[in-house]
Amino acid sequence: PKTAPAMAADNWEHLPDGSLGRPDEFHGKDGTAIPAYMRKPAGPGPFPIIVMGHGGKYGKQATVGMGRSPKAPTEDFVQAGWAVYSIDYRPNEVIGIYPIEFDDSVEAVKHARTLPFVDPKRVGYMGGSHGGQIGSRLASRVDLSGAILCAPAAMDLIQDKFAAARGEPVVGILKKMEADVEAQLGATAEEIDKDPKKYGYTSALTEVAEVRCPILIINGRDDDNSPVSIVDLYMKKLRAAGKKVDAYLPDHGPHGFYFGRPDIPEYKESTRRAVEFLRGVFQP
Numbered sequence: 001p002k003t004a005p006a007m008a009a010d011n012w013e014h015l016p017d018g019s020l021g022r023p024d025e026f027h028g029k030d031g032t033a034i035p036a037y038m039r040k041p042a043g044p045g046p047f048p049i050i051v052m053g054h055g056g057k058y059g060k061q062a063t064v065g066m067g068r069s070p071k072a073p074t075e076d077f078v079q080a081g082w083a084v085y086s087i088d089y090r091p092n093e094v095i096g097i098y099p100i101e102f103d104d105s106v107e108a109v110k111h112a113r114t115l116p117f118v119d120p121k122r123v124g125y126m127g128g129s130h131g132g133q134i135g136s137r138l139a140s141r142v143d144l145s146g147a148i149l150c151a152p153a154a155m156d157l158i159q160d161k162f163a164a165a166r167g168e169p170v171v172g173i174l175k176k177m178e179a180d181v182e183a184q185l186g187a188t189a190e191e192i193d194k195d196p197k198k199y200g201y202t203s204a205l206t207e208v209a210e211v212r213c214p215i216l217i218i219n220g221r222d223d224d225n226s227p228v229s230i231v232d233l234y235m236k237k238l239r240a241a242g243k244k245v246d247a248y249l250p251d252h253g254p255h256g257f258y259f260g261r262p263d264i265p266e267y268k269e270s271t272r273r274a275v276e277f278l279r280g281v282f283q284p
Contacts, residue, residue: 028104037067045117053131136204146281169224220253
């Protein structure tokens with residue numbers, strides 16, 4: 001059996017690739033303690049850092065797993081000489097859109113900036129699925145060097161309804177979340193779409209004007225959790241607002257492929273593009 005990596009006297013875990021890691025936490029908008037895991041190359045830095053958000057709901061195991069991962073893209077970021085800050089979400093039983101999570105993630109970025117080994121001017125973000133959706137709202141709330149949004153599920157629930165009506169494959173949970181929004185706001189998606197402000201409806205699409213950094217979107221064209229028509233619409237709106245956006249939209253890219261689930265050639269390419277994008281935005 002493999003021996004567990006040794007813990008140094010200062011509580012850093014020495015990982016097999018020579019990098020150091022340890023559990024951490026940051027405090028959300030209302031002071032709630034939220035788990036995180038920080039990892040850095042050997043040496044004092046200062047290193048650029050990538051805040052990373054996993055898919056799904058709250059899960060400390062997923063957070064630590066992503067931060068300690070010996071696989072792409074985490075490993076590639078560390079090999080590039082960057083630190084990684086893997087973050088969790090506040091405990092919620094049900095996956096949903098909780099605006100307080102956007103504020104929590106802003107606090108996570110602020111906290112990552114203050115780590116003694118970090119270059120505060122070079123902070124990137126990468127998130128998948130729920131983490132991608134969080135990233136799409138983070139980009140309009142905090143200064144980042146760049147944000148990578150992988151299959152940002154539930155980016156706009158109204159558009160998800162329209163995509164389903166056009167016959168595009170849309171996963172059941174998005175339809176349920178969309179129906180919940182209609183019930184909550186007391187109007188149909190069609191009505192809300194005419195005047196989102198009137199109903200207090202916001203989404204990544206309503207916030208494009210506030211986006212503060214270049215964006216890279218990674219999304220399979222066959223991903224029913226994140227219909228590509230919505231990604232296309234988002235990019236169109238970003239460009240119309242004068243924002244910088246690039247995309248990798250392979251024909252085959254099931255939900256989770258950018259984190260190696262499944263391990264397909266497109267996974268390697270998405271990692272290569274993520275590293276290239278961050279290298280570009282981290283240029284002094």
